[in-house]
Amino acid sequence: MARFKIDLNADLGEGYPFDAQLMQFVSSANIACGGHVGDATSMRATVQLAQAHGVRVGAHPSYPDREHFGRRTLQIPAEALEASLRDQIGALHRICAEEGVTLAYVKPHGMLYNDAARDEALADVIIDAARAISPDLAVMALAGSRMVARCRERGVVVIEEAFVDRAYRDDGSLVPRSEPGAVLDDDAAAVAQALRFARAGEVVARSGKLLKLPVESLCLHGDTPHAVAFARGLYNQMEVL
Template sequence: MKYLELNADLGEGFEFDAALMPLIDEANIACGGHAGDVDSMRATVVLARAHGVRIGAHPSYPDREHFGRISLPMPEPKLVASLTAQLWALKAVCIEAGVSVSYVKPHGALYHDVAHNPALAALLAQSIYEIDPSLALMGLAGSELVKAGEAVGLTVIREAFADRAYLEDGSLLPRTEAGAVLDDIAAIAQVESLWRNGGVYAQGGGWLPLAADSVCIHGDNAHALKFAQTVRKRFPRRVL
Protein backbone atom coordinates (compact mmCIF):
# COMPACT_ATOMS: atom_id res chain seq x y z
CA MET A 1 0.00 0.00 0.00
CA LYS A 2 1.42 3.33 -1.08
CA TYR A 3 -1.34 5.16 0.72
CA LEU A 4 -3.45 4.00 3.62
CA GLU A 5 -7.12 4.20 2.71
CA LEU A 6 -9.66 3.95 5.52
CA ASN A 7 -13.30 2.95 5.26
CA ALA A 8 -15.98 2.90 7.93
CA ASP A 9 -19.53 1.62 8.28
CA LEU A 10 -21.72 4.67 8.81
CA GLY A 11 -25.37 5.71 8.81
CA GLU A 12 -26.17 3.02 11.37
CA GLY A 13 -27.53 5.29 14.09
CA PHE A 14 -24.34 5.91 16.04
CA GLU A 15 -23.14 9.34 17.09
CA PHE A 16 -19.64 9.54 15.60
CA ASP A 17 -20.39 9.76 11.88
CA ALA A 18 -19.72 13.49 11.59
CA ALA A 19 -16.42 13.26 13.47
CA LEU A 20 -15.21 10.20 11.53
CA MET A 21 -16.12 11.43 8.06
CA PRO A 22 -13.15 13.83 7.58
CA LEU A 23 -10.76 11.00 8.55
CA ILE A 24 -11.89 8.33 6.09
CA ASP A 25 -11.75 7.80 2.34
CA GLU A 26 -14.79 5.55 1.88
CA ALA A 27 -18.12 5.54 3.70
CA ASN A 28 -20.12 2.31 3.73
CA ILE A 29 -23.66 3.63 4.19
CA ALA A 30 -26.42 1.46 5.66
CA CYS A 31 -29.34 1.41 3.25
CA GLY A 32 -32.22 -0.17 5.09
CA GLY A 33 -31.41 -3.85 5.51
CA HIS A 34 -29.87 -3.87 8.99
CA ALA A 35 -30.11 -0.15 9.72
CA GLY A 36 -30.77 3.17 8.03
CA ASP A 37 -33.66 4.96 6.36
CA VAL A 38 -34.06 7.79 3.87
CA ASP A 39 -33.27 10.43 6.48
CA SER A 40 -30.11 8.74 7.76
CA MET A 41 -28.93 8.00 4.22
CA ARG A 42 -29.51 11.61 3.20
CA ALA A 43 -27.62 12.98 6.23
CA THR A 44 -24.67 10.62 5.71
CA VAL A 45 -24.48 11.29 1.97
CA VAL A 46 -24.42 15.04 2.60
CA LEU A 47 -21.56 14.56 5.08
CA ALA A 48 -19.63 12.41 2.60
CA ARG A 49 -20.14 14.95 -0.17
CA ALA A 50 -18.89 17.77 2.04
CA HIS A 51 -15.63 15.91 2.77
CA GLY A 52 -15.04 14.35 -0.66
CA VAL A 53 -15.51 10.82 0.69
CA ARG A 54 -16.42 8.04 -1.74
CA ILE A 55 -19.86 6.57 -1.10
CA GLY A 56 -20.51 2.85 -0.85
CA ALA A 57 -23.77 0.96 -0.40
CA HIS A 58 -23.74 -1.30 2.65
CA PRO A 59 -26.59 -3.78 2.12
CA SER A 60 -27.33 -6.74 4.34
CA TYR A 61 -29.80 -9.48 4.95
CA PRO A 62 -33.14 -7.78 5.72
CA ASP A 63 -32.75 -8.20 9.47
CA ARG A 64 -33.00 -5.06 11.57
CA GLU A 65 -33.81 -7.06 14.70
CA HIS A 66 -30.33 -8.65 14.79
CA PHE A 67 -28.47 -5.80 13.04
CA GLY A 68 -27.79 -8.06 10.08
CA ARG A 69 -25.45 -10.27 12.08
CA ILE A 70 -27.34 -13.56 11.67
CA SER A 71 -27.33 -15.56 8.45
CA LEU A 72 -30.80 -15.75 6.88
CA PRO A 73 -31.54 -18.63 4.51
CA MET A 74 -33.49 -16.93 1.70
CA PRO A 75 -34.64 -17.94 -1.77
CA GLU A 76 -32.28 -16.38 -4.29
CA PRO A 77 -34.93 -14.18 -5.96
CA LYS A 78 -36.01 -12.77 -2.59
CA LEU A 79 -32.44 -12.03 -1.55
CA VAL A 80 -31.63 -10.37 -4.88
CA ALA A 81 -34.83 -8.29 -4.65
CA SER A 82 -33.89 -7.11 -1.16
CA LEU A 83 -30.33 -6.20 -2.14
CA THR A 84 -31.55 -4.42 -5.27
CA ALA A 85 -34.04 -2.38 -3.25
CA GLN A 86 -31.38 -1.40 -0.73
CA LEU A 87 -28.93 -0.34 -3.42
CA TRP A 88 -31.50 1.67 -5.33
CA ALA A 89 -32.64 3.38 -2.13
CA LEU A 90 -29.13 4.76 -1.68
CA LYS A 91 -28.71 5.51 -5.37
CA ALA A 92 -31.91 7.61 -5.28
CA VAL A 93 -30.62 9.63 -2.32
CA CYS A 94 -27.28 10.15 -4.09
CA ILE A 95 -28.97 11.33 -7.29
CA GLU A 96 -30.89 13.87 -5.22
CA ALA A 97 -27.61 15.06 -3.66
CA GLY A 98 -25.74 15.26 -6.97
CA VAL A 99 -23.27 12.47 -6.15
CA SER A 100 -23.02 8.80 -7.01
CA VAL A 101 -22.60 5.42 -5.36
CA SER A 102 -19.07 4.19 -6.12
CA TYR A 103 -19.07 0.65 -4.72
CA VAL A 104 -20.95 -1.98 -2.74
CA LYS A 105 -19.79 -3.64 0.48
CA PRO A 106 -22.09 -6.25 2.08
CA HIS A 107 -22.66 -6.04 5.82
CA GLY A 108 -22.44 -8.43 8.74
CA ALA A 109 -23.50 -12.03 8.24
CA LEU A 110 -23.94 -11.48 4.49
CA TYR A 111 -20.34 -10.21 4.30
CA HIS A 112 -19.04 -13.36 5.94
CA ASP A 113 -21.33 -15.69 4.00
CA VAL A 114 -20.24 -14.35 0.60
CA ALA A 115 -16.62 -14.50 1.73
CA HIS A 116 -16.84 -18.29 2.08
CA ASN A 117 -19.71 -19.43 -0.15
CA PRO A 118 -18.73 -19.36 -3.85
CA ALA A 119 -22.31 -19.71 -5.13
CA LEU A 120 -23.63 -16.92 -2.94
CA ALA A 121 -20.64 -14.73 -3.82
CA ALA A 122 -21.30 -15.29 -7.53
CA LEU A 123 -24.98 -14.42 -7.07
CA LEU A 124 -24.13 -11.15 -5.33
CA ALA A 125 -21.44 -10.17 -7.82
CA GLN A 126 -23.64 -10.93 -10.83
CA SER A 127 -26.56 -9.02 -9.30
CA ILE A 128 -24.42 -5.93 -8.76
CA TYR A 129 -23.03 -6.18 -12.28
CA GLU A 130 -26.54 -6.31 -13.72
CA ILE A 131 -27.66 -3.30 -11.68
CA ASP A 132 -24.62 -1.17 -12.56
CA PRO A 133 -21.37 -2.63 -13.97
CA SER A 134 -19.51 0.58 -13.09
CA LEU A 135 -19.87 -0.16 -9.38
CA ALA A 136 -16.86 -1.58 -7.56
CA LEU A 137 -17.21 -4.43 -5.08
CA MET A 138 -15.55 -4.31 -1.66
CA GLY A 139 -14.88 -7.59 0.11
CA LEU A 140 -12.55 -9.43 2.43
CA ALA A 141 -9.10 -9.74 0.87
CA GLY A 142 -8.59 -13.22 -0.58
CA SER A 143 -12.27 -14.15 -0.24
CA GLU A 144 -14.71 -15.83 -2.61
CA LEU A 145 -16.46 -12.49 -3.08
CA VAL A 146 -13.32 -10.85 -4.44
CA LYS A 147 -12.87 -13.79 -6.83
CA ALA A 148 -16.49 -13.59 -7.95
CA GLY A 149 -16.28 -9.85 -8.53
CA GLU A 150 -13.21 -10.26 -10.69
CA ALA A 151 -14.85 -13.11 -12.61
CA VAL A 152 -17.82 -10.98 -13.73
CA GLY A 153 -15.64 -7.97 -14.55
CA LEU A 154 -16.26 -5.72 -11.56
CA THR A 155 -13.50 -3.59 -10.08
CA VAL A 156 -12.75 -5.06 -6.66
CA ILE A 157 -11.57 -3.35 -3.49
CA ARG A 158 -9.74 -5.82 -1.26
CA GLU A 159 -10.43 -5.05 2.37
CA ALA A 160 -8.47 -5.71 5.54
CA PHE A 161 -9.54 -5.00 9.11
CA ALA A 162 -7.67 -2.88 11.61
CA ASP A 163 -9.51 -3.94 14.73
CA ARG A 164 -10.38 -7.59 14.13
CA ALA A 165 -8.24 -10.68 14.70
CA TYR A 166 -7.69 -13.09 11.80
CA LEU A 167 -7.68 -16.85 11.50
CA GLU A 168 -4.98 -18.55 9.45
CA ASP A 169 -7.37 -19.16 6.52
CA GLY A 170 -7.82 -15.40 6.12
CA SER A 171 -11.25 -15.20 7.75
CA LEU A 172 -12.01 -13.11 10.80
CA LEU A 173 -12.08 -14.61 14.27
CA PRO A 174 -15.81 -14.67 15.20
CA ARG A 175 -16.97 -11.96 17.55
CA THR A 176 -18.12 -14.66 19.97
CA GLU A 177 -14.48 -15.67 20.54
CA ALA A 178 -12.18 -13.98 23.06
CA GLY A 179 -9.75 -11.57 21.40
CA ALA A 180 -11.85 -11.12 18.25
CA VAL A 181 -11.92 -7.33 18.60
CA LEU A 182 -8.50 -5.74 19.04
CA ASP A 183 -7.76 -2.89 21.41
CA ASP A 184 -6.10 0.36 20.28
CA ILE A 185 -2.50 -0.79 20.68
CA ALA A 186 -3.04 -4.13 18.93
CA ALA A 187 -5.04 -2.52 16.13
CA ILE A 188 -2.35 0.07 15.41
CA ALA A 189 0.26 -2.71 15.38
CA GLN A 190 -1.90 -4.65 12.91
CA VAL A 191 -2.20 -1.64 10.59
CA GLU A 192 1.56 -1.13 10.84
CA SER A 193 2.08 -4.76 9.85
CA LEU A 194 -0.27 -4.44 6.88
CA TRP A 195 1.45 -1.26 5.78
CA ARG A 196 5.08 -2.31 6.13
CA ASN A 197 4.96 -6.09 5.63
CA GLY A 198 1.85 -6.80 3.56
CA GLY A 199 0.25 -9.12 6.06
CA VAL A 200 -0.67 -9.83 9.68
CA TYR A 201 -0.12 -12.50 12.32
CA ALA A 202 -3.20 -14.69 12.63
CA GLN A 203 -4.63 -16.17 15.80
CA GLY A 204 -2.14 -18.82 16.83
CA GLY A 205 0.87 -16.96 15.48
CA GLY A 206 0.94 -17.96 11.82
CA TRP A 207 1.83 -15.37 9.18
CA LEU A 208 -1.03 -14.36 6.85
CA PRO A 209 -0.14 -12.40 3.69
CA LEU A 210 -2.87 -9.86 2.85
CA ALA A 211 -2.98 -7.73 -0.30
CA ALA A 212 -5.39 -4.97 0.74
CA ASP A 213 -6.62 -1.78 -0.89
CA SER A 214 -8.60 -0.37 2.03
CA VAL A 215 -8.62 -0.85 5.81
CA CYS A 216 -11.88 -0.93 7.75
CA ILE A 217 -12.57 0.58 11.13
CA HIS A 218 -15.92 0.21 12.86
CA GLY A 219 -17.73 3.48 13.37
CA ASP A 220 -19.87 2.71 16.39
CA ASN A 221 -17.83 4.06 19.31
CA ALA A 222 -15.37 6.69 20.50
CA HIS A 223 -12.60 4.09 20.34
CA ALA A 224 -12.95 4.11 16.55
CA LEU A 225 -12.69 7.90 16.41
CA LYS A 226 -9.50 8.00 18.48
CA PHE A 227 -8.07 5.16 16.44
CA ALA A 228 -8.81 6.91 13.13
CA GLN A 229 -7.17 10.09 14.41
CA THR A 230 -4.05 8.13 15.35
CA VAL A 231 -3.91 6.38 11.97
CA ARG A 232 -4.16 9.67 10.11
CA LYS A 233 -1.19 11.04 12.03
CA ARG A 234 0.99 7.99 11.40
CA PHE A 235 0.28 6.87 7.83
CA PRO A 236 0.19 8.74 4.51
CA ARG A 237 -3.15 9.56 2.94
CA ARG A 238 -4.00 9.88 -0.73
CA VAL A 239 -4.54 13.52 -1.72
CA LEU A 240 -7.27 13.82 -4.33
Protein backbone atom coordinates in the same frame (compact mmCIF):
# COMPACT_ATOMS: atom_id res chain seq x y z
CA MET B 1 8.60 6.77 10.45
CA ALA B 2 7.44 6.39 6.85
CA ARG B 3 3.79 7.14 6.13
CA PHE B 4 1.93 4.56 4.07
CA LYS B 5 -0.80 5.56 1.63
CA ILE B 6 -4.01 3.56 1.84
CA ASP B 7 -7.79 3.95 1.73
CA LEU B 8 -9.51 4.06 5.12
CA ASN B 9 -13.19 3.16 5.25
CA ALA B 10 -15.85 3.08 7.95
CA ASP B 11 -19.40 1.76 8.25
CA LEU B 12 -21.54 4.87 8.66
CA GLY B 13 -25.20 5.87 8.75
CA GLU B 14 -25.86 3.15 11.32
CA GLY B 15 -27.31 5.41 13.99
CA TYR B 16 -24.17 6.05 16.03
CA PRO B 17 -23.42 9.69 16.88
CA PHE B 18 -19.85 9.75 15.58
CA ASP B 19 -20.31 9.99 11.81
CA ALA B 20 -19.47 13.67 11.48
CA GLN B 21 -16.21 13.29 13.39
CA LEU B 22 -15.18 10.04 11.67
CA MET B 23 -15.82 11.50 8.24
CA GLN B 24 -12.77 13.73 8.79
CA PHE B 25 -10.45 10.72 8.95
CA VAL B 26 -11.72 8.32 6.28
CA SER B 27 -11.63 8.32 2.51
CA SER B 28 -14.51 5.90 1.92
CA ALA B 29 -17.90 5.66 3.66
CA ASN B 30 -19.94 2.44 3.65
CA ILE B 31 -23.48 3.74 4.11
CA ALA B 32 -26.15 1.51 5.63
CA CYS B 33 -29.11 1.33 3.25
CA GLY B 34 -31.95 -0.32 5.11
CA GLY B 35 -31.19 -4.01 5.43
CA HIS B 36 -29.80 -3.96 8.96
CA VAL B 37 -30.42 -0.30 9.75
CA GLY B 38 -30.94 3.01 7.97
CA ASP B 39 -33.64 4.81 6.03
CA ALA B 40 -33.93 7.55 3.43
CA THR B 41 -33.27 10.27 6.01
CA SER B 42 -30.13 8.69 7.42
CA MET B 43 -28.83 7.80 3.96
CA ARG B 44 -29.27 11.34 2.67
CA ALA B 45 -27.64 12.90 5.74
CA THR B 46 -24.64 10.57 5.47
CA VAL B 47 -24.27 11.13 1.73
CA GLN B 48 -24.28 14.88 2.35
CA LEU B 49 -21.60 14.49 5.04
CA ALA B 50 -19.46 12.43 2.68
CA GLN B 51 -19.88 15.01 -0.07
CA ALA B 52 -18.85 17.83 2.26
CA HIS B 53 -15.65 15.98 3.18
CA GLY B 54 -14.82 14.65 -0.29
CA VAL B 55 -15.28 11.05 0.84
CA ARG B 56 -16.06 8.22 -1.60
CA VAL B 57 -19.49 6.64 -1.08
CA GLY B 58 -20.30 2.94 -1.04
CA ALA B 59 -23.50 1.01 -0.33
CA HIS B 60 -23.54 -1.21 2.75
CA PRO B 61 -26.40 -3.68 2.21
CA SER B 62 -27.22 -6.58 4.49
CA TYR B 63 -29.36 -9.60 4.92
CA PRO B 64 -32.83 -8.10 5.54
CA ASP B 65 -32.48 -8.50 9.31
CA ARG B 66 -33.01 -5.32 11.28
CA GLU B 67 -33.86 -7.31 14.41
CA HIS B 68 -30.35 -8.77 14.66
CA PHE B 69 -28.45 -5.94 12.92
CA GLY B 70 -27.52 -8.24 10.05
CA ARG B 71 -25.28 -10.35 12.26
CA ARG B 72 -26.86 -13.75 11.62
CA THR B 73 -27.10 -15.90 8.51
CA LEU B 74 -30.55 -15.92 6.92
CA GLN B 75 -31.61 -18.96 4.94
CA ILE B 76 -33.70 -17.28 2.26
CA PRO B 77 -34.05 -17.99 -1.47
CA ALA B 78 -31.40 -16.41 -3.64
CA GLU B 79 -34.07 -14.58 -5.65
CA ALA B 80 -35.54 -12.99 -2.52
CA LEU B 81 -32.12 -11.98 -1.23
CA GLU B 82 -31.10 -10.46 -4.56
CA ALA B 83 -34.35 -8.49 -4.68
CA SER B 84 -33.71 -7.13 -1.19
CA LEU B 85 -30.14 -6.17 -2.06
CA ARG B 86 -31.28 -4.45 -5.25
CA ASP B 87 -33.80 -2.46 -3.23
CA GLN B 88 -31.18 -1.45 -0.67
CA ILE B 89 -28.47 -0.50 -3.15
CA GLY B 90 -31.00 1.14 -5.44
CA ALA B 91 -32.36 3.34 -2.65
CA LEU B 92 -28.91 4.72 -1.90
CA HIS B 93 -28.10 5.02 -5.59
CA ARG B 94 -31.16 7.24 -6.13
CA ILE B 95 -30.26 9.46 -3.18
CA CYS B 96 -26.69 9.79 -4.41
CA ALA B 97 -27.96 10.83 -7.85
CA GLU B 98 -30.23 13.44 -6.29
CA GLU B 99 -27.31 14.82 -4.29
CA GLY B 100 -24.89 14.83 -7.22
CA VAL B 101 -22.70 12.13 -5.66
CA THR B 102 -21.32 9.03 -7.39
CA LEU B 103 -22.09 5.69 -5.75
CA ALA B 104 -18.75 3.95 -6.23
CA TYR B 105 -18.96 0.48 -4.72
CA VAL B 106 -20.90 -2.08 -2.69
CA LYS B 107 -19.64 -3.58 0.56
CA PRO B 108 -21.87 -6.23 2.16
CA HIS B 109 -22.51 -5.89 5.88
CA GLY B 110 -22.05 -8.26 8.78
CA MET B 111 -22.82 -11.93 8.28
CA LEU B 112 -23.62 -11.42 4.60
CA TYR B 113 -20.04 -10.18 4.14
CA ASN B 114 -18.57 -13.16 5.99
CA ASP B 115 -20.80 -15.73 4.28
CA ALA B 116 -20.06 -14.36 0.81
CA ALA B 117 -16.33 -14.47 1.52
CA ARG B 118 -16.49 -18.27 1.33
CA ASP B 119 -19.69 -18.97 -0.66
CA GLU B 120 -19.41 -18.46 -4.41
CA ALA B 121 -23.16 -18.68 -4.99
CA LEU B 122 -23.80 -15.97 -2.42
CA ALA B 123 -21.05 -13.83 -3.92
CA ASP B 124 -22.86 -14.13 -7.26
CA VAL B 125 -26.11 -12.91 -5.69
CA ILE B 126 -24.35 -9.77 -4.43
CA ILE B 127 -22.59 -9.19 -7.74
CA ASP B 128 -25.85 -9.63 -9.67
CA ALA B 129 -27.66 -7.18 -7.39
CA ALA B 130 -24.90 -4.59 -7.77
CA ARG B 131 -24.81 -4.96 -11.55
CA ALA B 132 -28.58 -4.61 -11.74
CA ILE B 133 -28.20 -1.12 -10.26
CA SER B 134 -25.08 -0.09 -12.19
CA PRO B 135 -22.47 -2.06 -14.13
CA ASP B 136 -19.88 0.44 -12.92
CA LEU B 137 -20.17 -0.46 -9.22
CA ALA B 138 -17.08 -2.02 -7.67
CA VAL B 139 -17.34 -4.54 -4.82
CA MET B 140 -15.43 -4.30 -1.55
CA ALA B 141 -14.65 -7.74 -0.11
CA LEU B 142 -12.44 -9.54 2.38
CA ALA B 143 -8.88 -9.64 1.08
CA GLY B 144 -7.88 -13.03 -0.28
CA SER B 145 -11.41 -14.42 -0.07
CA ARG B 146 -13.44 -16.48 -2.51
CA MET B 147 -15.59 -13.41 -3.17
CA VAL B 148 -12.55 -11.50 -4.40
CA ALA B 149 -11.74 -14.35 -6.78
CA ARG B 150 -15.33 -14.53 -7.99
CA CYS B 151 -15.43 -10.80 -8.73
CA ARG B 152 -12.30 -11.13 -10.83
CA GLU B 153 -13.68 -14.16 -12.65
CA ARG B 154 -16.74 -12.11 -13.58
CA GLY B 155 -14.86 -8.96 -14.56
CA VAL B 156 -16.03 -6.91 -11.57
CA VAL B 157 -13.67 -4.32 -10.09
CA VAL B 158 -12.91 -5.48 -6.56
CA ILE B 159 -11.44 -3.61 -3.60
CA GLU B 160 -9.62 -5.96 -1.21
CA GLU B 161 -10.26 -4.99 2.39
CA ALA B 162 -8.78 -5.79 5.77
CA PHE B 163 -9.78 -4.90 9.32
CA VAL B 164 -7.54 -3.01 11.69
CA ASP B 165 -9.19 -4.27 14.88
CA ARG B 166 -10.26 -7.83 14.08
CA ALA B 167 -8.37 -11.07 14.70
CA TYR B 168 -7.76 -13.42 11.78
CA ARG B 169 -7.91 -17.18 11.38
CA ASP B 170 -5.26 -19.16 9.52
CA ASP B 171 -7.42 -19.26 6.36
CA GLY B 172 -7.65 -15.46 6.20
CA SER B 173 -11.20 -15.30 7.54
CA LEU B 174 -12.15 -13.17 10.54
CA VAL B 175 -12.44 -14.73 13.97
CA PRO B 176 -16.22 -14.70 14.69
CA ARG B 177 -17.38 -12.02 17.09
CA SER B 178 -18.83 -14.74 19.30
CA GLU B 179 -15.31 -15.97 20.15
CA PRO B 180 -13.04 -14.33 22.75
CA GLY B 181 -10.38 -12.09 21.24
CA ALA B 182 -12.26 -11.55 17.97
CA VAL B 183 -11.94 -7.78 18.36
CA LEU B 184 -8.58 -6.24 19.25
CA ASP B 185 -9.22 -4.08 22.29
CA ASP B 186 -5.67 -2.77 22.52
CA ASP B 187 -5.10 0.37 20.45
CA ALA B 188 -1.40 -0.26 20.01
CA ALA B 189 -2.04 -3.74 18.63
CA ALA B 190 -4.72 -2.47 16.24
CA VAL B 191 -2.50 0.36 14.96
CA ALA B 192 0.40 -2.06 14.53
CA GLN B 193 -1.84 -4.41 12.56
CA ALA B 194 -3.06 -1.56 10.36
CA LEU B 195 0.46 -0.36 9.62
CA ARG B 196 1.61 -3.88 8.82
CA PHE B 197 -1.26 -4.31 6.38
CA ALA B 198 -0.44 -0.98 4.72
CA ARG B 199 3.32 -1.52 4.65
CA ALA B 200 3.65 -5.21 3.81
CA GLY B 201 0.22 -6.65 3.02
CA GLU B 202 0.44 -9.13 5.84
CA VAL B 203 -1.10 -9.97 9.20
CA VAL B 204 -0.32 -12.38 12.01
CA ALA B 205 -3.24 -14.76 12.58
CA ARG B 206 -4.41 -15.58 16.08
CA SER B 207 -2.43 -18.84 15.91
CA GLY B 208 0.79 -16.95 15.12
CA LYS B 209 0.79 -17.87 11.43
CA LEU B 210 1.89 -15.11 9.04
CA LEU B 211 -0.67 -14.43 6.29
CA LYS B 212 0.05 -12.49 3.11
CA LEU B 213 -3.02 -10.51 2.07
CA PRO B 214 -3.06 -7.84 -0.63
CA VAL B 215 -4.95 -4.93 0.90
CA GLU B 216 -6.32 -1.81 -0.78
CA SER B 217 -8.60 -0.54 1.99
CA LEU B 218 -8.65 -0.75 5.79
CA CYS B 219 -11.87 -0.73 7.79
CA LEU B 220 -12.31 1.29 10.98
CA HIS B 221 -15.28 0.57 13.20
CA GLY B 222 -17.26 3.59 14.32
CA ASP B 223 -19.64 2.20 16.92
CA THR B 224 -17.93 3.28 20.15
CA PRO B 225 -17.10 6.67 21.72
CA HIS B 226 -13.42 5.74 21.44
CA ALA B 227 -13.66 5.29 17.68
CA VAL B 228 -12.97 8.93 16.84
CA ALA B 229 -9.81 9.18 18.92
CA PHE B 230 -8.55 5.90 17.47
CA ALA B 231 -9.34 7.01 13.91
CA ARG B 232 -7.52 10.30 14.47
CA GLY B 233 -4.44 8.50 15.79
CA LEU B 234 -4.34 6.07 12.89
CA TYR B 235 -4.99 8.82 10.35
CA ASN B 236 -2.01 10.76 11.69
CA GLN B 237 0.29 7.80 11.04
CA MET B 238 -0.85 7.16 7.47
CA GLU B 239 -1.27 9.02 4.24
CA VAL B 240 -4.94 8.48 3.55
CA LEU B 241 -6.10 8.46 -0.05
